[in-house]
Amino acid sequence: MVGPLKAIIQAAKDDVDVINLSLGSYYIDGDIYKDGELLDNKWADVEGYKLAIEYANKLGSVVVASAGNDSIDVSNKSELNNFLKKKYAEEGKTFNGVGIEAPGELPGVVTVSSTGPTQQPSLLSNFGKNYIDIAAPGGDSRLLEKYGQEAWWDGGLFRQEQVLTTFNTGRYLFASGTSMAAPKVSATLALIIDQRHYKKRPSSSIDYLYKNGVKKDIELFSLLGQWTIRRIQRS
Template identity: 45%
Template structure:
């Protein structure tokens, strides 16, 4: 479905795609005691021990090794960057930023009286979930297949509320990737089992996939695992994200949902240390985000279908020059300068299924990214700007055992992830490319398929995909 792209520099706006123009902002790296946390990427999938020796002999330390991806995370003096860059096996280096969730999102919780109702199976589905009905042919797909626990979806996000009554039957555990005292957050103690959602987004996404109670997901009996990558302040890093993708793959999940987005520059990146004003050439790709790219490729190579949200910036992602200008506008204050052509990631990674968002009228939502040879498929994500009087946002599960209305490509992507899982329940041995083909071939036509830049193959249809 996509043209194969050359590797380039990936600038991640890991978007928690819950609202219009919502993203995780890239903040300038903090320099403490003249040391910096770096991601170093090598030219192949092997780690150069000579580089590790240079770091440790200079008083630094190796914090993480990504042996499957050819990268390391290290803490070392800032002025060691040119020495590391000069090593022949080093492809690129980058400060391992704290990546923070933007507070700009669209959320409307249900009233307290509705949240207090008990044991009313499917009542909220019947009343509000136009989006789930659209994808399932008014629930017809539930009669053909609703999922099972032999196929597991990995939700890489902010965690989950494990005891939510609409999720607990399908929750199969997971892992916390947020380290002890991350970003000074004393509530983080490095407990691998602590997947409790502090933010709500992961719980919102899980409901779209596997909700089964007062609301329904697309696959109400599918199993899912949660991989938490954000602390309670909404902070994460590229190394945490990459670790989650690798762990989910190694745990045997068959589908990964990534409601995150990024931008990949084929060109040059420069970074000016905000503490000293000194400028550094970081190379032809930015190591921390290229690491995520390699992790996604690792997942696909190991038979995992990866689904990604297109993004909420209302951008034409086929216009590579405008995307570069956008990156410079967004990141100039953090000391970055980019030269070259920019591609959205992970949407343009070969094998990733990229999803745009539509409203209740099947038209592209006002916030959704789009672009020729970029969008593979569309799904309802909500559009509060539509003029009809009905509910135009997507109802899903929320923390505190509640429910909430959301909009964004975050809530389009998990619908496609759920359909992918339903297909695999029919044939677990299908390769990711075959799952993608089936999703696209069974989609509903939109606008006579004259706007593939908006909708790709059309509207995902669970019933057609599994009947």
């Protein structure tokens, strides 16, 4: 976990305008056990995220995070806990406490969920009131669920609902997820900062994104083209 925290801090020191975090994990605010033994709940990672994000905001960087791809209402703690109980049970673990998703649930972060080509929320995307700030195209799995793996792949349907992106092999591939959506919001914020002269004013750039990019309180057309980004109010 040290890697992401160091990256956030270094990016802020390097005067980066927007820090995109296409990553995240679930943590337990409580105790985790295996075979009756108390385990490290990794809460230090959460506290580290908080400090790193606060540091980045103070130095003038906007922090954007992907919401996760488990189709969970993260704001519904009963739903999240039930998901985590099943996941932990597979590892022979139990816990007492409440699950959270970080860095998406932490202060100072623009948290991004995903929409598909129909502009509906992606089936795979995490969601939740007071959790999601904004949504952007990240691909979907509706055609996959409707037609099945074979027809979806052999018939090229994946091209209709996934996002063409780069890969660390130097090639391109089709993929879907909130990690495809967050960079679109990050890029839009970077353009806003440049065009509106909002450098080192993260709150101003975020407010401008929400206020001036929203059409009918739902749809946002980014400065990079006709991406449809949905504004989701945290209240």
